[in-house]
Amino acid sequence: MPLHFPLGLFNPAQTARYFTMTVTVPLSMTPEQGGTFPPAAPNDDPLTLPPPRAVFGDPLSTALRNRRSLRSFDTARDLSLQQLSELLWCACGVNRTETGGRTVPSWRDAREVEVFVATRAGVWRYDPVPNWLSLHLRTDVRPLTSTPDLVAGAPLELIYVGHRDHLTNLPREDQYRIASTDTGFIAANIYLYCASEGLATVLRTSFDHSPLTRALRLDRGEFVTFVQSVGYPAA
Structure with missing residues (x-):
C-alpha cells in the first residue's frame, strides 16, 4: 500500500519524527468533532486550537487535481x-x-506575514507557537474584504497582514513585494488543504485597503496584502 505524506510535510526524512509526535486528540477524531468556529460568545481569553491530526487530507496529487477557486x-x-x-x-x-x-517559507525566515481570521463574531489573530487565536476585534469586517458581487457569504475570511518591522532596512516597495510573495506561499497551502477537505476558497485583491486597514486598527507598520475566503461550497 503506498504511503501518502500529509499536506505541508515535504521532507520524507522527517517522516519518522512527525509520526512519533505526541498529540492530545484521538487519531480517530473527525473534523466535525470538537465544536465549530466562531464561538457564540467570544471572550478575551486565548482560544486554544486542537492539534492537527497526524494524518489528514488527500494525497498531494489528488489535492492538486482538485484545486480550484470557488x-x-x-x-x-x-x-x-x-x-x-x-x-x-x-x-x-x-x-x-x-x-x-x-510549514511555509519566508524571505530570510522573516515570518513577516500574520494571519487574521475574520468571522461574523469578530476578528482573531493566529499565533502558531502556542497554536491559539487571540480576539482582536468584536466587529464583523468581512463586508470590507470584498464586493458583494465577487464573493457570496464566506463564513471565514483570512486576512494576511504584513509587518514592516520584520523587514527593516528595506524600501517600502520591497517590503510589500516580499510580504506579498510570502503570502502566496501561505495561500497555496490553504488551496491544497481546502481541495483535500472539500472546502471552497478563493484568494482576492479586490478590496479597498484603506477602510479595511482602519477597521482592523492596524499600526503604521502593518499592511494588508491579500484576503482569502474559506468555507463549505454552496450546494
Whole structure:
C-alpha cells in the first residue's frame, strides 16, 4: 500500500519524527468533532486550537487535481475547530518544534506575514507557537474584504497582514513585494488543504485597503496584502 505524506510535510526524512509526535486528540477524531468556529460568545481569553491530526487530507496529487477557486459558499455552515486548526497549521504552523520552523517559507525566515481570521463574531489573530487565536476585534469586517458581487457569504475570511518591522532596512516597495510573495506561499497551502477537505476558497485583491486597514486598527507598520475566503461550497 503506498504511503501518502500529509499536506505541508515535504521532507520524507522527517517522516519518522512527525509520526512519533505526541498529540492530545484521538487519531480517530473527525473534523466535525470538537465544536465549530466562531464561538457564540467570544471572550478575551486565548482560544486554544486542537492539534492537527497526524494524518489528514488527500494525497498531494489528488489535492492538486482538485484545486480550484470557488466564490459561492454555504452561509449556514461553519468550519469545525479541528478544520480551522489544520487550515491555520497549513497556513504557517510549526512543523519543526526544535527550531520553530514553519510549514511555509519566508524571505530570510522573516515570518513577516500574520494571519487574521475574520468571522461574523469578530476578528482573531493566529499565533502558531502556542497554536491559539487571540480576539482582536468584536466587529464583523468581512463586508470590507470584498464586493458583494465577487464573493457570496464566506463564513471565514483570512486576512494576511504584513509587518514592516520584520523587514527593516528595506524600501517600502520591497517590503510589500516580499510580504506579498510570502503570502502566496501561505495561500497555496490553504488551496491544497481546502481541495483535500472539500472546502471552497478563493484568494482576492479586490478590496479597498484603506477602510479595511482602519477597521482592523492596524499600526503604521502593518499592511494588508491579500484576503482569502474559506468555507463549505454552496450546494
